[in-house]
Amino acid sequence: MNLLPTLALLTAAVLLVPLFRRAGLGSVLGYLVAGVVIGPFGLGLIGDTQVVLHVAELGVTLLMFLIGLELQPRRLWALRREVVGLGALQVVSVATVAGLIAYLLGLSALAAGLVGLALAMSSTAYILPLLSERHELTSRFGRESFAILLFQDVSVIPILVLLALLGAGGEAPPGWPALAAVLGLLLAGRPAMGLVFRYVARFAGQSGRELFTAAALLAAVGIAVGLETLHLSASLGAFLAGVLLADSEFRHELEASIEPFETLLLGLFFMAIGMGINLGLAAQMPLQVIGLGVGILLLKGLVLYAARRLVGGQAELARPLAVMMATGGEFAFVLFTVALNAQLLASRQAALLTLGVALSMALAPLLLKAHDYLERRRAARQTPPYSTIDDPAKSVVIAGFGRVGQVVGRMLNARNIEYTALDISPEQVDFVRKFGNKVYYGDAGKLSLLNAAKVGEARLFVLAVDDVEASMRIAGLMRRHFPHVPILARARNRAHYMRLRELEIDMVERETWGSSVTMGKMALHNLDPGQDVERLAELFVRHDQALLERQQALLNDQAELIKVSISARAELSDILQSDAEQRAGLEPDRH
Incomplete structure (x- = not known):
């Protein structure tokens, strides 16, 4: 067994990805660069990238399953206007402009349309973690970014189905059996999968988490493979499986079980894409590659900014939204591969477009840093003067x-x-x-x-x-x-x-102290309504205040501070036990 390729993959990921995350450039770019380094155009440690890509495509399948799990009806309804309105606005406007440019450059209408749709996609794997790190997911522009990404992720499904209907790649388009399978899945999929998960949860017990993980993988991969045999997208199958389980009691357990596999395999997918990046082509056409990468950022950013402003968005909202969504996306690589297999794009064209999208993802963090710097400068100029206080004391x-x-x-x-x-x-x-x-x-x-x-x-x-x-x-x-x-x-x-x-x-x-103590009392009362929670809370608060005074005296002595904190737990238990015994001794004998 030759484990050298596996060793090369893991070593490159472990060494490079943390460096890129630390530099604020994102893990996706780290995986891409790691793939370039060990691929056939780099050190040549792995020659057959297709083997890695086939395994790593499971990561995309699991990503679509997790996206489906997030699509709870209540959440979709709350974001309905943003998802349908802004999502469609971004995809249609960018795809139209990019597709028109591609058509004018000599591509066929179908190929230009596919390239336009591919370039309209942004990187969910890059943007969502970044918004979370910046604590902007709950801001208005963060919610709009999430809504657009959600629309993009869902729109990939009909795009892939449409390509299959058009006979992309020489495969037969899906027919009535495929439609019947989808309808059957929508009607019977949820109760059937619920039955499987309840069976596993019942007989595996607390120690059977690995069996639950296996069942989750079976649901995602099994339905994906089933629909793929009927000439539908495997991603569509995984997505539908996730949607069917989005409101089930197993949703959070499924996410926890699948996410480690999805993250690792999605990383392998990006590394496989990186291995396929033709550095020789980049060396032959450096200006074209750089121009394409920068052009993708400028085109997507300017088109979305203009579109958002046209529908009433303020400049303060449209600017960060346009910058965040300007990067290319991982699904562009998938669509370029489909276009190449369907002979809609020549090998050199697909390689050049892949390089351009990868470069746009590499430049996106730098664009965001430049935007943040300019926003700080603008805010400093626009900050109003402090209020004049003319009231009496x-x-x-x-x-x-x-x-x-x-x-x-x-x-x-x-x-x-x-x-x-x-x-x-x-x-x-x-x-x-x-x-x-x-x-x-x-x-x-x-x-x-x-x-x-x-x-x-x-x-x-x-x-x-x-x-x-x-x-x-x-x-x-x-x-x-x-x-x-x-x-x-x-x-x-x-x-x-x-x-x-x-x-x-x-x-x-x-x-948060007062509310935390109140919640603690409510929890204790709920578990044992007969106990004196007021007395327990009184002792707890008194003990914690005394502990704070002791810690105050040791504020600059870290080692002693830790010792006091550890010993305090045992002291509190002794205090509560002693109080319970004392109160029991004071109670009158009822016998």
Whole structure:
């Protein structure tokens, strides 16, 4: 058995992919470069890339299964306008422009249309993890990006089916048996697969996770192979299997079981694509390859920006959306392969297009970094001046008028206690003012603003800023210049709590502490309604406060801090046991 190719694949992935992720260039590009390095146009450690590609195509199949699992009806309904509207807008507009250019350059109408659709695709494997890392998935542009990617992923299915109907690759188009199989799958697939998974869960038990994983792979691959034998796409079969299980009780277990295989095999797929990148062609035509890669980014970005603006999107929304979606996508490689097998593209044309898409994926992180830099410059120029505070001194000054500061302010309003509210976010200030609240825009970490807010005459300063370092800077400023003003501070966590206490701030409240204790009491009561959860919570809170005081004294001694934290668990158990025994001894004998 020759394990050298396997060793080369794993070594290249382990060495290169972490470097690319660390550099912010994404794992997809790392896999592509790893494939180039070990492929026939690199070091030549692997010659037959088709063997690797056939195995790695299972990764695409599993990716479509996971996409199907995400398509819960409720989620689709919530995103219906974005998915159908924006998704179709992006795909149709980019595909039309790119296809027209390809047709004018000499491709046939069918080939130009396929190239246009392939170039309209963006990389789900690159964009979604990036949005998650940047905490932008829940932003409006993040939701729109997800909706467009979702439409693209789903649109690949009818594209592949349409190619099969047109006889792409010389295969017979699907007929009535294929349609009957799809209808049968939609009607009976979910109960049948549910029966299989319940059988596995019942007889395998807790120790049979590997059997559940095998059943999940069987569902995805089995249906994919079944439809493929009927001249339909294997991706369509896997996608339908995922959709059928999207609302089942097994959904999360299926995702956890499949995802490691999908990630690894999808990585192999990208490496196989990288092995097929013709470096010789890139050396022969460097300007064409670079021009194609840059042209893909510019074409997709400009077309989507213009289209989004035409349907009412603000420039602040259209810009990041266009930049994020400008990259080429992994499904372009799949469609180029189909076009090559169907003889719609010549080998040299497919290789050049593959190089262009790969280069666009390589340049996309650099484009995003340039966009972020320009946005920071633009924001610095457009930042409004701090508000002028001309009100008389108030009893309370609140720094940070977000979710915590607003609750404090509402309670003060209920008692007709006037306050001055400060917030560093102009968007937050504008939003809060719409509801009739008077809040001033400014940085409470600036002494000039604190003086303008007449903090020195306040009876209480509420520090409700959520950024830890900004909170510490404001607290230090208050202690130095207004030591006589009491401070009520919000702490993000234990470490922040102890840092605030180091500044001799006595009134510090951990923001999630109260709700966490309440949820703990509810959990205990739900499990055992007869126990005295109030007494238990009282002892727990008292013990935790004492532990905080001990940890405070050891704040700069990491080793001792760890020891105290570990021993505290056993101490709490002893305290609860001792209290239970003592209370049992005080209860009257009922016999």
